Each structure stands twice: as structure tokens, then as C-alpha cells.
Amino acid sequence: MAVTMAEISKLRKLTGAGMMDCKNALTETNGDIEAAKEIIRKKGQAVAAKREDREASEGCVLAAAKGDFAAIVALKCETDFVAKNESFVELTRNILNAALDAKAANMDAVKALEINGTPVANLIVDEIGKTGEKMELGYYEAITAPYTTAYVHPGNKLATIVGLNLPDTDYQVAHDVAMQAAAMSPLAVSREDVPADVVAKELEIAKEKARQEGKKEEMLDKIAQGRLNKFYQEVCLLEQAFVKEPKENIQQYLHSHNKDLTVVAFKRVTLNEE
Template structure:
């Protein structure tokens, strides 16, 4: 059975596969669209299995806000060449839009969402067959608040989302989203620093004080002082505002609107910090 250009274009629209891959699949399937799609799918599964131990360190990080809700996601691949491909970026956008529409609870839920005739996870595997590279969805997260904002750094390798407890201007919200991108905080405030991280930092601070020969009866006090410095480095509200070091982010927000604060954020990067 002769394969027509219309058939090839139709299969390409259904799968996102390249024209030649669609032609070959249709030829092998003797024009049967279901069989052709299965051929393309199996190719993706084979590539995914073969390259499962490879490092997917490149990719595309995108984020969007609908006002009171914002989500972020990273679709990873092996090379920058694939990451910059229009179809790859489009797939990332489509997955992000879907997760936002469905308000996926976590990464597993995002991967399980219906996508085309299968799931998001299967769509990513299918694309592996097209690109010939390992691909995986990663870095998914969302925030909700009275106001949310996003920042995507040029190149789609770094993005942030942030939520606020009350309405504020787009300019103020964007400044905080950029602060998160630039300064890489790990928590909103001291109270929300993960317990294991805090315990490790206290241990490091105490060990350093001992190595410096400080008296044992002063070790705990010295360690606490260093923890306060640690908070100023990693807690968003305690960080110096990058555009005006005389202000902390907490003071910058309160100056913009009394009582304004951050309730949550997420930062995803494919770069080395």
C-alpha cells in the first residue's frame, strides 16, 4: 500500500515524530495507523531502555502563572541541541499547560496525566524514540497564593515561581522571583529550613569552632552565631535584596505593602549553582 504525504502528515501530527520516521512506520505497518503508532512507541521504549543509565543534564525549564496559581517543570534530555529544538520546547509547554489545568499534586501525578492516547510519561518515552536521547520529566512543583509570579531566565535552563499572601504589583512580584533565581534560597524563612539541613549546619559550625581552638564552653554560642549568618544567606526573607543591600527581602516587601510576605517558592535549574 502506497503511503501518501497526507498519511505521513497525519501520523506526524498524532505522534510528533519526524516525517521520515512516520513514513517508515507507515510503510512497515502497510498503512495501518494503529500499528504505525505502536512501531514509533516501541522505538521510544527501546531508546529509553538502552540509554537509561545516561545523564540527562540538559533540557528545558518553563513556568507559568494564572494569577493565584503557578507551576514549574523541567523536561530533561542529553544534549543542548535537542533542548533547543522547537518540538521539544513545545512538548514541555504542552505538559506544563496540562499539569496546570489538572493541578497535578506531584511529579508522579504529572507523569500519569492523560496525554494524547496515553500518558505524559509515555509521551516523553515516545519522544526519546524520535530524538534518540534519554528524556525525563523532572523538577515539577507549584505554588498558590493571593498573587503568584514567575521568572524564566533566557535559555530556558533556570526558572522560578513564587507565591504571596496578598496582592501586590507585577513589578514587586517579579523582583522577588528574580531574587530567588539569583540568590538560590533554600527556604522562605528560618522556621522553614529543613531539620536535617539545620542539624548538619550546626554540626559544621561547631566543628569549625573547635578546629579554631575556641573554648568548649563557648562552642554552642559561636555555632548559633554562625547559624544566624547561615539564615541570612539561605532564607529568602532574610537575604539582602540584590538591587538594594540596605534592605532585606522582608523589608523590601513590607515597604511595598504592609504585611506583604512570601508564602512559598520553587526554583528549578539545569545549571551548576
Template sequence: MAVTMAEISKLRKLTGAGMMDCKNALTETNGDIEAAKEIIRKKGQAVAAKREDREASEGCVLAAAKGDFAAIVALKCETDFVAKNDSFVALTKSILDAAIEAKATDLETVKALVVNGTPVANLIVDEIGKTGEKMELGYYEAISAPYTTAYIHPGNKLATIVGFNLADTDYQVAHDVAMQAAAMSPIAVSRDEVPADVVEKELEIAKDKARQEGKKEEMLDKIAQGRLNKFYQEVCLLEQAFVKDPKQTIQQYLHSSNKELTAVACKRITLNEE
């Protein structure tokens, strides 16, 4: 039977697939929309299987905050061209919105979510069928705190989320701290959260450097501790110099807004090389 342009357009709207893919699927199924949708989905599965060994190093990173919960999701693909495609960005946003609504705590939970009646895994396979590129849900981070904020750096390759201890935190103050986290890449909110193995490694590096400088053995611990403090100032969000005003730390900036205010959680995801 002949396939009409109206049928092709309808299937394309439902699936996002190309005109010829829609026409061929409808022709094969004698105009059966549901059967044609299944053919297009299977095509996506086949493409996904063929691309499994390819590297998905590009993608879209989005973040959002809703009350006491914030999340970041990174949907990965092969090329920057696809990463900037409106359909790909919209898919990333729909997954993020579902994760925020469900208050998903980890990547596996996000993968199991259903968006508008369709599992996230199937949505990704459908997008693979449209583009012919490998795609995967690469990263996911979430936080809960009395107040949360999110920042997406232009280009959708980097995003941060930050949580604060006070529900009435000023929006601009919170936004400034989220931008700080994007720019300065802290590994922890405070020094208490820096992993013990990282601290141990930094102390050993500092001691070795001091030895090479000819410092006395009995002075090494004190010198290493001093250099560790400097390390904390570089990698701990609250101790970092505020980018907008380096004369004060982030904690001092927060206290200038409210003496009780502090950051309690911070997550950062980037697909950029650093």
C-alpha cells in the same frame, strides 16, 4: 502499495517522527495511519528501553503561575541540542499546562495526567522515538498561595515560583522576588522553615571553626549562634539582601510595597551545575 507524500506529511504532523520513519511505517501498514502511528510509538518504546542506562542530565525547565497556583516542571534529556529543540520545549510546556490546570501536587500525579487524550508517559515515549535520546520527567514542584508568580531564567535551565500572602500583590514586586530566588538560591522562605538537621550541622561547623580559632569553650555557643544568624541571612529568602538594593532585605522590600506583604512559599529547580 505506494505511499504518497501527502500521507507521509500527515503522519509526520501527527507524530513528529522523521520522514523516513513515517514512510517506512506507512509502507509496512499499507497506508493505515493508525497502525503506522502504533509502529512509530513502539519504536519509541524500543529506543527508551535501549537508552535506560544512559544519563539524562540536560533538559528543559519551565514554570507558570495561574492565580493561586504555580508549578515548575523539568523534562530531562541527554543533550543540550535536544533540550533546545522546539518540539521538546513544546512538550515540556504542554505537560506544565496540564499540571497547572489539574493543580497537580506531586510528580507522580503529573506522570498520570492525560494531555489531548494521550498519557504523559506516552507523549514522552513518542518524543524519544523522534530524537533517539533518553528522556524522563525529572522534577516537579508546586505551591498554592493567595498570589503566585513564576520566573524562567533565559535558557530554560532554571526556574522559580514564589507565593505571597496577599492576592493583590504588585506584579513587579513579585517578579523581583522570583528573580531573587533564581539568583540567590534560598533553601527556605524564613528561618523557621530551615530543616532542624541543617541548623544542627551549621551550629557544629561554627563551633568547630571557633575551636580552631582558639576561642574559649564557654564562648562557643554564643559564637555559633551569631554565625548561624549570618547563615540564615544567606539562605532564607526573606532575610537575604535584595540583589537590586543590598541595603535592604527582601522582607523590607516587600514591606515597602505593602506593610502586610510577605512571601509564604518558594520553590526553585535548576539543571545547571552550582
């Protein structure tokens, strides 16, 4: 039977596949839309299998906050061209929104979600079929706090989410902190959160540097501790100099708005080389 343009257009709208792929699938199935959809999906699975050993280093990173929950999703692909494609960005956004609605705790929970009755994994395979590129969920981060906010840097390659301890936090204040986390890539919220092995390594580096500078052995611990304090000011979000007003750190900036306000959590995801 002859395939009509209306049928091709309908299948294309349902799958996002190319015109010729839709025409061929409908021709093969004698106009059966559901069977044609399955053919296109299998094509996506075949492409996915072929591209399995390829590197997906590009992608789209989006973040959003909803009440006391915020999340970041990074959907990865092979090229920047596909990463900027509206269909790819929309898929990333749909996965993020589903994760927010479900308050998904981790990557496995996101992969188990369904969007309009279709599993997330199948939606990614469908997108692979459209583009011919390897795709995968690269990162997923989430936080729960009395107040949450999100920041997505222009270009969709970098995003942060921040949780604060007071539910009535001013939006701009929270947004400033999220932008700070994006710009300055902190390692932890406070010095108490810096992993012990990192602290030990920094102390040893500081001691060795002091030795090379000819400092006396009995002074090394004191010198190393002083340099560790400087390290904390560089990598701890609350101690970092505020990029908008370097004379004060982030904790001081927060306290200037509310003496009880502080950051309780943050996450940062980037696909950029740093």
C-alpha cells in the same frame, strides 16, 4: 500499495517522526495511518528501553503561575541540542500547562495526566522515538498561595515559583522576589523553616571553627549563635540582601510596598551545576 507524500506528511504531522520513519511505517501497514502511528510509538518504546541506562542530565525547565497555583516542570534529556529543540520545549510546555489546569499536586499526578487524550508517558515515549535520546520527567514542584508568580531564567535551565500572602500583590514586586530566589538559591523562606538537622550542623561547624581560632570554650555557644544568624541571612529568602538594593533585605523590600506582605512559599529547580 504506493505511499503518497500527502500520507507521509499527514503521519509526520501527527507524530513528529522523521520522513523516512513515516514512509517505512506506512509502507509496512499498506497506508493505514493508525497502524503506522502504533509502529512509530513502538519504535519509541524500543529506543526508550535501549537508552534506559543512559544519563539524562540536560533538559528544559519551565514554570508558570495561574491564579493561586504555580508549578515547575523539568523534562530531561541527554543533550543540550535536543533540550533546545522546539518540539521538546513544546512538549515540556504542554505538560506544564496540563499540570496547571489540573492543579497537579505531585509528580505522580502529572504522570497520570492526559493531553488531548494521550497519556503524558506516551507523549514522552513518542518524543524519544523522534530524537533517539533518553527522556524523563526529572522534577515537578507546585505551590498554592493567595498570589503566585513564576520566573524562567533565559536558557530554560532554571526556574522559580513564589507564593505570597496577599492576592492583590503587585506583579513587579512578586517578580523581583522570584528573580531573587533564582539568583541567590535560598534554602528556606525564613529561619523557622530551616531544617533542625541543618541548624544543628551549622552550630557544630561554627563551634569547631571557633575552637580552631583559639576561642574560650565558654564563649563557643555565643559565637556559634552569632555565626548562625549570619548563616540565616545568607540562606533564608526573607533575610537575604535584595540583589537590586543590597541595603535592604527581601522582607524589608516587601514591607516598603505593603507592611503586611510576605512570602509564604517558593520552589526552585535548576539543571545547572552550582
